[in-house]
Amino acid sequence: MSSKEDKPVEQSQSSWKDFIYNPRNGEFIGRTARSWALILLFYLIFYGFLAGLFSLTMWVMLQTLDDYTPKYRDRISNPGLVIRPKAPEIIFNRSAPSEYKEYTDHLEAFLSKYNSEHQKNNIDCTPGAYFIQDNQPLPKQVCKFERSLLGQCSGITDQTFGYSEGRPCIIVKMNRIIGLKPKPTPFINCTAKKDDKLSVNYFPENATFDSMYFPYYGKLAHDGYVQPLVAVKLLLNSSDFNKKLSVECKIEGSNLLNNDDRDKFLGRVAFQVTVTE
């Protein structure tokens, strides 16, 4: 009995080694070299064929796609809103330039696309009407959006975008969606959450995204497209300093959704501002 019981231990040890390399029949991990070669060749062919089939179907699928517009746009029927500077919470001391430099640099960099020298080829369009170019040749023309339209928030007159006086500018941008035609002209309305009273200045003054900037024809067709912007200057008083201010900007006055339950950024954007003295 006892000899039998000792055996399995030895056996399993040797079988381990044998499994890695068995010198008796030249098996390496259970197969001979020839067997390995055959099976690897088989899988090479097998996966080669599969990869070929995959590439073929992908190629066929890509052929059916249009270069200029995606096949479906129903996942993004409504645009999201985002703000610049890109931060969920804006905190700075108005008398410490180093604290808000990050924001102003960001705004400057963002707005540099809107400099006149970048918009030489852009044309002046008719405000209040869609700039339809469905049958126009490529590339589609772009409507000019001058940086100066943003007035005090353009950074031309006030390089600190109002941050030094504690009345910061926030730029609201609407996501690009191909073919989107808001109806009628939407405008931005920013309010303080809770009961805080908040007075703001909008630039352009009517706070609208003008219809002439719509529709968008896509990256390839509409190269150099500039999105319309609305700048919001928060007119904070000394009583508003040193506390957290929750602001929500909504797109209003149009068919665009701004109250989706699940998507908190669809047609609206919320952010917090804390300015210290």
Place this chain on the structure above:
Amino acid sequence: MGRDTNGEMDAKIKKKKKVKKKEMLEGMKKEMEIDDHELTIEELEMKYSTSTTKGMSSTLAAQVLERDGANELKPPKGTPEYVKFARQLAGGLQCLMWVAAVICFIAFGIQFAQEDLTSYDNLYLAITLIAVVVVTGCFGYYQEFKSTNIIASFKNLVPQKATVFRDGQKSEINANQLVVGDLVEIKGGDRVPADVRIITAQGCKVDNSSLTGESEPQSKGPECTHENPLETRNIAFFSTTCLEGIATGIIINTGDRTIIGRIASLASGVGNEKTPIAIEIEHFVDIIAGLAIFFGATFFVVAMVIGYQFLKAMIFFMAIVVAYVPEGLLATVTVCLSLTAKRLAKKNCVVKNLEAVETLGSTSVICSDKTGTLTQNRMTVSHLWFDNHIHSADTTEDQSGNFDQSSETWRALGRIAGLCNRAVFKPGQEEIPVPKREVIGDASETALLKFTELTIGNVIDYRGRFKKICEVPFNSTNKFQLSIHELEDPLDLRYLLVMKGAPERILERCSTIMIKGQELPLDEQWKEAFQTAYMDLGSLGERVLGFCHIFMNEKEYPRGYNFDTDQMNFPTSGLCFAGLISMIDPPRATVPDAVMKCRTAGIRVIMVTGDHPITAKAIAANVGIISEGSETVEDIATRLRIPVEQVNRGDARACVINGGQLKDMTSDELDDALRAHPEMVFARTSPQQKLIIVESCQRLGSIVAVTGDGVNDSPALKKADIGIAMGIAGSDAAKNAADMILLDDNFASIVTGVEQGRLIFDNLKKSIAYTLTKNIPELTPYLIYITVSVPLPLGCITILFIELATDIFPSVSLAYEKAESDIMHLKPRNPKRDRLVNEALAVYSYFQIGAIQSFAGFTDYFTAMAQEGWLPLLCVGLRSQWENPHNQEVQDSYGQEWTYSQRLYQEYTCYTVFFVSIEICQISDVLIRKTRRLSVFQQGFFRNKVLVTAIVFQLLLGNFLCYCPGMPNIFNFMPIRVQWWFVPVPFGILIFVYDEIRKLGVRRHPGSWWDKELYY
């Protein structure tokens, strides 16, 4: 390393088992410490403070009852219910799921601690895993509970009565109220109520078969004939039956302290062996776990190389390991097994343990009882010899057919058989067909009674017409029984003496023989004819009785003559020989066919019986256990007229070993004998020897099924891989020890069980292959997500829906698949080679079909992404942006900007699309899994209606998940575009075509490289 420790553990466990078993065997072999049989009556009365005339006093009896407890076998300490339930939660697959759940909790914990909680997937997964284990556990427990109930319902609910003397009063009380010292009376037909020391006896015969397996009645008397209590004549044992006569005795042991009680309690000491299917599932879990860890580790390294943080890589590792766990498999296996169990129950096999369903299919040796299982368990007249001719009687269950009854000799023979017979039917059975009626009397008298009832008519009435004057009952010295009757015709005043007994003794007493109604002198020629017939019948293993009679002259023996049975003042020689009648316990009609089926199925049927070797051999030959033309060593010796020692043992296919020989054999010799002779019969074996035979078969690598009914069989039943108890004749102890119960006690039902067991093994293989396949398309999205950083193509909840909702029904439906070939013509599977899940199955499912499914999924995924604006090349490396909840303006390939929420719904679309791809491919998969070798067209596309229903169900459920409102936010299913259902279709067709090619190659070129690599 892991293997080494495992090996050591196994060895230790084995050692422990061995020790335990040894103790048990020792225990069984130990002399029973009883000396009551050697005491005198007076000593006995002293010892138990009782009286052999008046019995005990009621008060004392009550006290003893208080002390010893009721006189009944305590049901073996059943496993507590919570242990049974816990066992359901601790199988191989279950353990895998537990480990996976723990890993999920750890991963969730890490994420939680890191505040990196983007989703609760890990928590949900852990909870689901646990829920699956618990739910299937409840299911399995319920199944077991149900079959236990069926078995319990068979228990004899009628309390047994016993006649007892107390305070000098004879009364009848429930047998469980008996106590040590009680004076009891036992008469023919009673069950001995406890171990009893016989005080007085008159012609008392006891059937000890429930104790020793020997069916020969043993006479009991007051004298001590042997020092061994088991051999002595003056002790009758609990649970044996008194066949005839009457006896009184004093109870010396009650309840569990009786001999039978001790054997029953010993049975619980034999450890339960692991079922073959449990071993297979463990083997399979090893494969899964190995692959999971291999993949997990590989991608852990890859993730570290790519530059993920250690903890992040660790979470990836865990997720991969968990993704490898086939969540749905446990449910599939449980349901498949219980479906078969249900099917078996319809065919009279009740399975106590679900896993035992398959064991029967793997069985390679059946050790079968003779009495009751192979035979009808009742002596039946099979042959008659009269007019120098052997007539066969019908021995089928209903005894309908018959033989030529016109001869005058038959009338004489029938008259003797009817009159010289003390057996009577129990009253109130007029409605029951004769063969099924209960009789008081020993087996051969019963057989004769039934036979004459069927041939002559109402025997009791017949006996009434021939008024019995006196009789001499059978005893072992003169070996005959006679009775003297008046004749039917009142005018004929002669007396008729009828006699039956051992044929040679009867012949000695005869001087004439009746041939065709004529009395002829019994000369040498007739004596030779008698000898030939006697030998012929004896060699058939039949019990032969001779019959003779004489009409006594009314002058010498006038009416009123005082016949004295002691003096024998009447002729007992010079009689007229009428004929021979032979009896046998005939095989059940269905058995020869069933044995034949076993034989073609490569299963050895070994007969193990307590009966005589000759009878055993005859029955074995009759039912085909010893096939036609097979000879034993002894047969060859007689044929060649050479001594037994000179016979080449290899020439003898058959072998009959009796208990005495077995006792002297070492286990190696027994192994050799089992190896050398394919057809084995063990006769005159004791219960312990049955255990030894089972062990020997198991040593030879066989999977052994054992049938049994008596308490004495329970150790062997427990030791066997599958113990099969008889539902009707079986004792509770046997039923408790068994894994399966034959409700009709019919050997043929075992064959059905074998067939179903084999089928379920084949079909489980298919189900598992089907279930495993989708593991790969569930895993690859995650691997690609980690390595190429695409948005996640398939979510965790979606995977759970595939595993536990849509794919369960199809995988279970494969259990309804018909066998591909005649599985009853194949050899039993070799438990070492033919695994449930072999390498080929895993590799083919994972790396071939699974790979195709993955490609299908990714094709559909990239299609859905591209058509919504995200071209494949953009997707690569997109992950960090895509998953950033603070980024509301991620640009697609067309310059559009997406909020986080919009991207999330797009991701859910991808999940759904991937889900649909897997579903479409799995439909193809379930179709190819219908067969492993045959073409699906040969098997029949729509033959399995359940499978067709399952596919329809799967599609409907898939559609429901996709298009039911509210799904996106609850279960992350999106209403996807119709064309995305069709993107994976080419891949589905590819799967089908490829598998047909594989099967074609396997069929056309057996043994080729293709066959070896691709046949699973």
